[in-house]
Amino acid sequence: MNVLGVLKVCTISVTQYPLIALSLGALGGLSLASFLFSALRVLLQTFVLRGISLKTYGAKKGVWAVVTGATDGIGREFANQLAKAGFNVVLLNTVGSEIEAKYGNQTKIHAIDFSAPDEKAYEGLASLISGLEIGVLVNNVGRSHDFPVYFQDTTLEAIQDIIEINVKATLRVTSIILPSLVARKSGLILNIGSFAAAVPSPMLATYAGAKAFLATWSQALGEELRSTGVLVQHVNTFWVVSAMSKIRKPSALTPLPSTYVRAVLSRIGLPCGALGSPYYTTPYWAHSLVDFVLRQVGLMGIYMRVTHGMHKDLRARALKKLAREAKSQ
Ligand SMILES: NC(=O)c1ccc[n+]([C@@H]2O[C@H](COP(=O)([O-])OP(=O)(O)OC[C@H]3O[C@@H](n4cnc5c(N)ncnc54)[C@H](OP(=O)(O)O)[C@@H]3O)[C@@H](O)[C@H]2O)c1
16 A cells, blocks of 8 residues: 555544544644653753752761762773862872862872771771761772673683672672761762663673662662652763773764763752653763663664674674784783
8 A cells, every 4th residue: 555545544434444544643633742742841951951960968067978989081081080079088098199289179089999998997087087077978989891802711810800890899899978968958979870781781690780780779779768868860861971981072962071970060959861760860962862871772683783783893803802812011
């Protein structure tokens, strides 16, 4: 049947069954209105509205922010931008002196290897922060696989590291810091997540699973703390230029850490592209639009297959590079 034929059948159906046609039309109209309303909210939150001010959490009032994994990449940027906004900062590394020199804030550094932490390191963290007024915790520390790998070929060491660093460290640090946030009746916890949690990533299975754990845990914790004044946000991150992503050139979809962190800190409390997922946010504009479209289209099997293909290719290239390096030595 050609297009004219289809139109003819539709016209006959509408005249013969007006009630059904009207109901279908109304349903279609409602779906379209709901889609347009959601799209408008995402666009406003991503491009126009500003989130909760950092002053709400104590910026410029001598309050402290704690950042995990702040030597490099996104964590280093959080430490710098929170210091610039007027927080004293607790971090784990040498970025401390740089922050103090630049912004005149106080800095405390605590060395801890999250892949093999001993109780003493956590006890040390607890005594370091005792008596400090803490307003912000950024659970940023993370480790992925060195490059895509099938689970059956993943070393036990990599599995343990990924779980220790992404999951256990976040839980332990949060359990140490949370009482001071609750005591102040005001606080912000940002858990740095990954799209790999929302679209399970073949060949990064352990990392994706760890980030999915964090996403669910963040949402449950967010609801537990709803009436305490402590806001939890799972920050859904796609690609960002960093040592971990191994992407060096920024693009619209892969911002520099500085651009990315600015987006996160200016949209606190707004879900942006993660509309509909409580305590979730996708604040950087390009990631926000991708997240919104993925959620609307909802073809998870296809996204996973595409990711699988991409990871096979990345693994092949990484192995070739390793072979070249081995040859040249
Ligand atoms: N970049 C992306 O495209 C991307 C995408 C999605 C999600 N994320 C998430 O964003 C977060 C930050 O990633 P990034 O890209 O900024 O990574 P990065 O540049 O590799 O930085 C990771 C940070 O974590 C620290 N760290 C790693 N292992 C540690 C350990 N065992 N003990 C203590 N600190 C440790 C690193 O310190 P050292 O340098 O001292 O090891 C570094 O400061 C992670 O949670 C990651 O999963 C990133």
